[in-house]
Amino acid sequence: MKIDLNNIPTEIWDCNDPRLPITSDLKRTPPDRQFLDSLIDPGQLQPILMCHNDTDGWFIAFGRRRLLGIRMLLEEGTHDGRILVSYIEATKNNANLFSLVENAQRAANGIADYMAVKEILHSDRTATYESIAKSICKSKAYVQKIDRQYCRIPSWALEATLAGDMAETTAVLIGSFSKTEQEQCYNMFKKDGHLSHERAQQIRRFIQQEIVASFAPGLGFTEPQKQEFYPRSAIEEIASLLEAKKYPELRKLISKLLSQ
Numbered sequence: 163m164k165i166d167l168n169n170i171p172t173e174i175w176d177c178n179d180p181r182l183p184i185t186s187d188l189k190r191t192p193p194d195r196q197f198l199d200s201l202i203d204p205g206q207l208q209p210i211l212m213c214h215n216d217t218d219g220w221f222i223a224f225g226r227r228r229l230l231g232i233r234m235l236l237e238e239g240t241h242d243g244r245i246l247v248s249y250i251e252a253t254k255n256n257a258n259l260f261s262l263v264e265n266a267q268r269a270a271n272g273i274a275d276y277m278a279v280k281e282i283l284h285s286d287r288t289a290t291y292e293s294i295a296k297s298i299c300k301s302k303a304y305v306q307k308i309d310r311q312y313c314r315i316p317s318w319a320l321e322a323t324l325a326g327d328m329a330e331t332t333a334v335l336i337g338s339f340s341k342t343e344q345e346q347c348y349n350m351f352k353k354d355g356h357l358s359h360e361r362a363q364q365i366r367r368f369i370q371q372e373i374v375a376s377f378a379p380g381l382g383f384t385e386p387q388k389q390e391f392y393p394r395s396a397i398e399e400i401a402s403l404l405e406a407k408k409y410p411e412l413r414k415l416i417s418k419l420l421s422q
Contacts, residue, residue: 209246223257276312
């Protein structure tokens, strides 16, 4: 499909127009002061893109941060709340492709790209990495890379990153965690409203320590000495020995770790 966003209607809407998404549905990193000031002077330079069809009604393709910014400025009394909007009849898959194209034409947003690709693959069973890449004039390797890079990140961490409550590097780290480690990270994030890279690493090390300690009684160590944390390499070695059923070597390794 050839995407052509030229010659589509563009109008000025009120930023609280009912056709626009409500603020709570806009999962996006909140605008910083510099971005807000740019919406005042020189002003909004590019319109946002709204899509419509009879099944889904109105939905946004791109421009969420611009919409959020103008609403914030309206609340503080430094903007009249008018926003430049282009609109087009399109499917939600079209909207995801438009979002990918817009990202490609400015500073890339890897997680936003991934979520768009994920939605396309989920809703269109005929879509492939190759067809998506062709539609957005990117390589198949690029589409594969972002899908594989972010596919293990839980949805709550992806949304937290888009909302500005978590760094992308932290989300990627959590994506490498086990399900148990991810659940503990989620509990901490839900409690505090944020989660740092360092805190996520601490949660992982604590769980790894508990895993090592739980192995000890079953292997004949009734009074293990506890070390505060164990390195990831040691846990990986334990997992490798367990998988290979090399129990004598496993006993020796745990004995060594617990004696430290």
